[in-house]
Amino acid sequence: MVVAVAKALEEGGDTIVCASTGNTSASAAAYGARCGLSTVIVVPSKYVARGKLAQAITYGARIMLIDGGFDDALRIVRELAAKHPVVLVNSVNPYRLEGQKTAAFEIIEDLGVAPDHLFIPVGNAGNITAYWMGFQEAHRMEWIGAPPKMMGFEAEGAAAIVKGHPIETPDTVASAIRVGNPASWKKAVKARDESGGTIDSVTDDEILEAYTMMAREEGIFCEPASAASVAGLLKLARGGMRLNQSKVVCVITGSGLKDPDTAVTIEPAFMDEYPTDTGAIEAAMGLA
Numbered sequence: 001m002v003v004a005v006a007k008a009l010e011e012g013g014d015t016i017v018c019a020s021t022g023n024t025s026a027s028a029a030a031y032g033a034r035c036g037l038s039t040v041i042v043v044p045s046k047y048v049a050r051g052k053l054a055q056a057i058t059y060g061a062r063i064m065l066i067d068g069g070f071d072d073a074l075r076i077v078r079e080l081a082a083k084h085p086v087v088l089v090n091s092v093n094p095y096r097l098e099g100q101k102t103a104a105f106e107i108i109e110d111l112g113v114a115p116d117h118l119f120i121p122v123g124n125a126g127n128i129t130a131y132w133m134g135f136q137e138a139h140r141m142e143w144i145g146a147p148p149k150m151m152g153f154e155a156e157g158a159a160a161i162v163k164g165h166p167i168e169t170p171d172t173v174a175s176a177i178r179v180g181n182p183a184s185w186k187k188a189v190k191a192r193d194e195s196g197g198t199i200d201s202v203t204d205d206e207i208l209e210a211y212t213m214m215a216r217e218e219g220i221f222c223e224p225a226s227a228a229s230v231a232g233l234l235k236l237a238r239g240g241m242r243l244n245q246s247k248v249v250c251v252i253t254g255s256g257l258k259d260p261d262t263a264v265t266i267e268p269a270f271m272d273e274y275p276t277d278t279g280a281i282e283a284a285m286g287l288a
């Protein structure tokens with residue numbers, strides 16, 4: 001987002017717009033606030049996680065809620081940007097991808113090499129496209145040997161690329177990837193094919209299993225869409241894919257605090273009411 005906003009400033013823009021399932025709008029609103037730009041976000045009224053909306057509200061963005069989904073919102077902001085002097089900062093803006101691709105460089109820097117496989121959630125497909133650009137560029141510059149296989153995972157209820165057609169009413173607990181017609185569809189398929197990877201889907205149950213497992217076994221609290229990468233890894237490993245000799249990276253795209261409403265539905269929750277009394281707490285803990 002920082003590159004797209006920097007270019008908007010350089011070009012003399014004063015208004016940035018985006019469609020969002022929540023994260024892009026939170027990010028645009030933050031950079032817009034920092035740079036004194038007016039930020040307009042068009043988002044589905046029902047499906048943006050509370051933490052993400054809270055960010056956009058607090059940063060002072062103008063929030064336009066629509067009764068449609070992300071794909072409708074993206075169509076609207078594309079039409080706006082074609083007609084008016086506003087800068088569209090979704091990942092259809094090429095500067096977004098130029099900034100996002102540097103995440104691949106960070107992985108290479110941290111590992112000292114490229115991973116063999118990169119597991120990544122796929123919604124609007126900007127991320128898989130940008131990471132692949134970064135790995136390809138690193139390969140051309142001879143920073144790495146072979147680039148990783150790109151292993152993208154859509155949510156089953158929004159799996160347009162896997163099913164081969166847009167999904168009219170996408171539906172998934174992973175609201176960040178609730179996208180029925182990904183803008184970077186063709187580029188994601190290219191990343192898959194050029195890298196020898198895959199684009200597959202995971203169910204909401206698989207996503208929530210990975211989400212809970214990461215929290216309870218690793219202490220990592222991510223938003224549900226982020227867990228699609230780990231759910232994909234578990235799915236392929238259970239299906240017999242041998243990865244024990246491979247260097248695997250799973251991209252986790254957002255904090256769990258952004259979606260508190262999903263978090264509080266997770267079972268079992270070890271939460272009960274007790275009298276305000278040390279003895280009662282001792283008894284419940286088996287310490288009495």
Ligand SMILES: N[C@@H](CCOP(=O)(O)O)C(=O)O
Nearest residue numbers: 020021023024090091124126
């Ligand atoms: N999950 C995204 C959807 C928009 O994607 P973008 O790549 O066009 O910014 C979001 O957070 O809104």
